[in-house]
Amino acid sequence: MGKKNRKKDRAAKPKRQEVAFVERPFEGLAGETDLVAMRELLPSASAPLKLTGDLADVPVLLVTLLPEMWPALRREDGTVVVALQAATRSGDASRDIAHAIESAAALAPGTPLRHVELPEPGPRLQDIVDPEAAWELTVHDDFAYWVDPSAERSPELDQALEQAAEHIVPSAPVAGVASAFWCRMGKEYLRWVRPEDEYSLLDALAKLHTDGATQLEDGTRLIGFFRSCGLLVPVWELNPGSEADELDAVAAAFEERLGKALADDAPLTPEQRSARSGLISREVTLR
Structure with missing residues (x-):
């Protein structure tokens, strides 16, 4: 192919x-x-989604992870299972997931979506999810949701699921508060995804810190935070041996203190500004 033809071929392809x-x-x-x-x-973890529009009849299950990092699969019963921890990521996670749902919904039942191209602009989760539907998250200690409920189980399959579960970090939600998760990674930690504007949250945490009020209880300490998807995730190191079902009261008490600090619109004092800088220095950015 000559240079002229190559240029013509490139020009014919839309950007x-x-x-x-x-x-x-x-x-x-x-x-x-x-x-x-x-x-x-x-x-x-998993959470069912109810969609609207052309996909209203498609049952969807969001999950954390699928085998071999598949973006999605379509079960024999037609359910679309979509992984949030997938390799394909554009600049908009909501668009990525919606695109995976659309792609998997077009597959024949019983087919995995092994790879998906980066999406172009199009519908996001906010455009296809029923806004009236309830949200329900379930945290699991295995990957049983990988298997179609109607599929016949075999010893080999059960062994594969057991081996995968061996690598799961023990995790559990804390009752009574939203999106606070206990985990055990050598030590015990609480990781709490907060919905507030990050700057307002940092100011509130700084005010609590100078009052000695960031502890959940004696012996615990706020060790830093993650930033992901525009939200902050404060992390506490817990007392050795702490369990998730022991944290509901102290987490609720902290949330009450935090609410009061968020409502306090007084400017930060020099001591509070210093505490805020100290918190920022302990940030770890995930995404």
Whole structure:
């Protein structure tokens, strides 16, 4: 092919449109903070989605992870299972997931979506999810949701699921508060995805810190925070041996203190500004 023909061929191909970056991709969705936790923190969790429009009849299950990092699969019963922890990521996580749902819904039942191209601009989760539907997150200690409920189980399959579960970091939600998750990684920690504007939250935490009020209880300490999908995730180191079901009262008490600090619109004092700088220095950015 001559140079002239190559130029003509390149000119004939439309330029790919890139998805615009969205700092807070799940904003406006009922499960925003849980979606961030599923995408970044939880090893195994699931949540059903109810869609609208042309996809209203397609049952969807969001999960943290699928085998071999598949973006999605379509079960024999027609359910579309979509992984939030997938390799394909554009600048908008909401668009990525909606695109995976659309792609998997077009597959024949019983087919995995092994790979999906980066999407171009199009519908986001906010455009296809029923805004009236309830949100319900379930944290698992295995990957049983990988298997179609109607599929016949075999010893080999059960062994594969057991081996996968061995690598799961023990995690559990804390009752009574939203999107606070206990985990055990050598030590015990609480990771709490917060819905507030990050600057307001940092100011409130700084005010609590100078009052000695960031502890959940004696012996615990706020060690820093993650930033992901436009939200902050404060992390506490807990007392050795702490369990998730022991944290509901102290977490609720902290949330009450935090609410009062968020409502306090007084400017930061020099001591509080120093505390804020100290918090920022302990940030770890995930995405």
